[in-house]
Amino acid sequence: MTCTASRRTRPKLMRGAASVFAMLVGCSPLWATGDALACVQALTLPSAYSAFNRSIPATADVHIKVGKGGSAQSVTTDSNVRAIKLQLGAYFRERTRYSDACEGRTISFTIHYVLVGQPMDFGVSEVRLDPPDQIFVFCHRIKPTFDPMRPRDSKQAR
Numbered sequence: 001m002t003c004t005a006s007r008r009t010r011p012k013l014m015r016g017a018a019s020v021f022a023m024l025v026g027c028s029p030l031w032a033t034g035d036a037l038a039c040v041q042a043l044t045l046p047s048a049y050s051a052f053n054r055s056i057p058a059t060a061d062v063h064i065k066v067g068k069g070g071s072a073q074s075v076t077t078d079s080n081v082r083a084i085k086l087q088l089g090a091y092f093r094e095r096t097r098y099s100d101a102c103e104g105r106t107i108s109f110t111i112h113y114v115l116v117g118q119p120m121d122f123g124v125s126e127v128r129l130d131p132p133d134q135i136f137v138f139c140h141r142i143k144p145t146f147d148p149m150r151p152r153d154s155k156q157a158r
Contacts, residue, residue: 035132036109039066039102044095048113048125048139052083056113056139062088064109066102084113111135119143 037043048056060079067073072093077085088111098107110133119141128136 036107037132039099039105039107040096041070041099042097043129044091045127045129045135046088046091046111046137047127048123048137049083049087050123050142052081052087052113053123053139053142055081055084056115058084058113060084060088060111060113062092062109062111063106064092064096064098065106066098066104068100068103070097070100072096072098107133109133109135111137113137113139115139115141 052058058079058081060077060081063076065073065075075089075093077088079085079088092109112134114136116138117140121143123139123142125137125139128138130136
């Protein structure tokens with residue numbers, strides 16, 4: 001008797017499972033829009049500049065409200081470093097294009113500025129994107145400048 005009953009309920013369970021699967025597949029584009037990259041058409045990744053090299057390591061959250069025509073309506077950054085705020089504002093407002101389908105949505109990225117390796121003579125940075133919303137900027141400290149024409153102490157000046 002249980003074999004007969006399970007044979008009768010199997011088709012109902014299969015239809016139920018199939019409808020749940022169809023619903024999940026149908027909603028998957030909505031899940032993708034929770035991904036910040038799903039709203040980006042062209043992304044210029046930030047780098048590190050000597051203007052805020054002394055403030056590294058640092059982490060900043062950037063929130064972008066997508067406006068009309070693939071532009072950013074507003075960009076807010078939670079960093080305390082003014083130079084980082086200005087740089088990220090320019091990158092995400094002026095140098096990044098967004099999808100028209102995301103107009104009105106707010107997306108977010110977290111940018112991590114990380115020190116690596118030995119100090120170098122000039123600014124060097126490498127950027128890594130970890131989808132969906134993490135950006136790592138790996139930087140080297142810049143060596144202090146040395147002017148061979150300037151005397152080090154008063155004895156050498158004589």
